[in-house]
Amino acid sequence: MKKKKTALEKEVEKTLQSFDRLQPLAHNPYFYTRLKARLEEERQRKAGWRPLLVLRPVLVVLLALVNVYTAFLIWGNGNDTLPYRDAYVSAFVSEYALEQNIEDPFAINEQD
Amino acid sequence: MESALISKLQAGEEQAFKELVESYQDKVINTCHGFLHNREDAEDAAQDVFIEVYRSIGTFREEARLTSWIYRIAVSKSLDALRRNKRKKRLAFFRNMLTPDNQEVNHAQSMEASPQENLEQEERVRVLKQAVDALPENQRVAITLHKYEGFSYSDIAEIMGTSLSAVESLIHRAKKNLQKKLFRYYGRNL
Numbered sequence: 001m002k003k004k005k006t007a008l009e010k011e012v013e014k015t016l017q018s019f020d021r022l023q024p025l026a027h028n029p030y031f032y033t034r035l036k037a038r039l040e041e042e043r044q045r046k047a048g049w050r051p052l053l054v055l056r057p058v059l060v061v062l063l064a065l066v067n068v069y070t071a072f073l074i075w076g077n078g079n080d081t082l083p084y085r086d087a088y089v090s091a092f093v094s095e096y097a098l099e100q101n102i103e104d105p106f107a108i109n110e111q112d
Numbered sequence: 113m114e115s116a117l118i119s120k121l122q123a124g125e126e127q128a129f130k131e132l133v134e135s136y137q138d139k140v141i142n143t144c145h146g147f148l149h150n151r152e153d154a155e156d157a158a159q160d161v162f163i164e165v166y167r168s169i170g171t172f173r174e175e176a177r178l179t180s181w182i183y184r185i186a187v188s189k190s191l192d193a194l195r196r197n198k199r200k201k202r203l204a205f206f207r208n209m210l211t212p213d214n215q216e217v218n219h220a221q222s223m224e225a226s227p228q229e230n231l232e233q234e235e236r237v238r239v240l241k242q243a244v245d246a247l248p249e250n251q252r253v254a255i256t257l258h259k260y261e262g263f264s265y266s267d268i269a270e271i272m273g274t275s276l277s278a279v280e281s282l283i284h285r286a287k288k289n290l291q292k293k294l295f296r297y298y299g300r301n302l
Binding site: 004007008011012014015016018019021022024025027028031032034035038039042 | 130133134137141142145151154158162163166237239240243259260287290291294295298
């Protein structure tokens with residue numbers, strides 16, 4: 001038992017001493033060249049996005065205009081669309097024979 | 113000297129950036145290697161460090177030393193890379209079971225030692241790295257900077273943005289925890 005404990009302590013000690021034996025990595029002479037290439041790549045990628053960044057305000061204005069136009073169509077001349085809407089609703093009602101079960105639209109029509 | 117270099121870097125002088133990379137490259141790569149245990153990953157993380165330095169040098173205020181600032185970025189990028197690697201490992205769990213581990217294990221080989229001794233030493237280094245990786249993050253950072261890179265306690269305090277006594281305590285606890293973990297490991301495997 002004591003022997004095992006001593007062996008354990010010895011192994012732990014040796015393992016902790018491995019810290020002092022670690023060798024630094026060898027110098028890489030191509031590191032700066034690779035770093036430069038990556039920096040250049042990132043610069044070009046960013047430059048590729050630049051035209052889209054310039055267009056961003058234009059896109060925002062266009063979207064706002066579309067919204068205003070849609071709002072005008074919905075609320076701006078609502079009275080003009082009323083007759084069309086009534087005609088559309090009555091066509092829909094007659095198409096699906098809704099007037100027969102107007103009180104309970106989900107009731108089963110016994111005649112069918 | 114340092115403030116002249118900082119001024120040149122802030123002015124965007126490419127030669128100054130090259131000088132900076134050449135003087136810090138080995139130490140930064142070795143610091144990252146201390147966390148990542150793999151040369152390729154360490155070089156990628158070191159590239160991230162210098163890109164961050166290049167981008168942020170304009171906002172650098174000379175309240176801290178340039179050296180500490182660079183190593184602080186190195187620690188943060190290494191920890192980010194470690195988290196990314198852990199995520200990747202979780203995803204590639206089954207693939208990793210079928211392919212051999214590509215971690216570098218020849219870090220502490222000696223030319224004079226016998227192949228048997230070298231194998232034993234490689235195994236010890238592997239076990240030690242595993243034990244260090246299992247430490248809480250602050251303790252891992254402190255012990256890695258101290259043991260792998262030989263930074264003094266005051267340097268570590270500056271890099272970690274903490275006090276000297278906190279670093280002393282972190283390293284003391286890290287050593288205690290390492291001993292416990294190694295005892296447990298060898299208790300099962302010896």
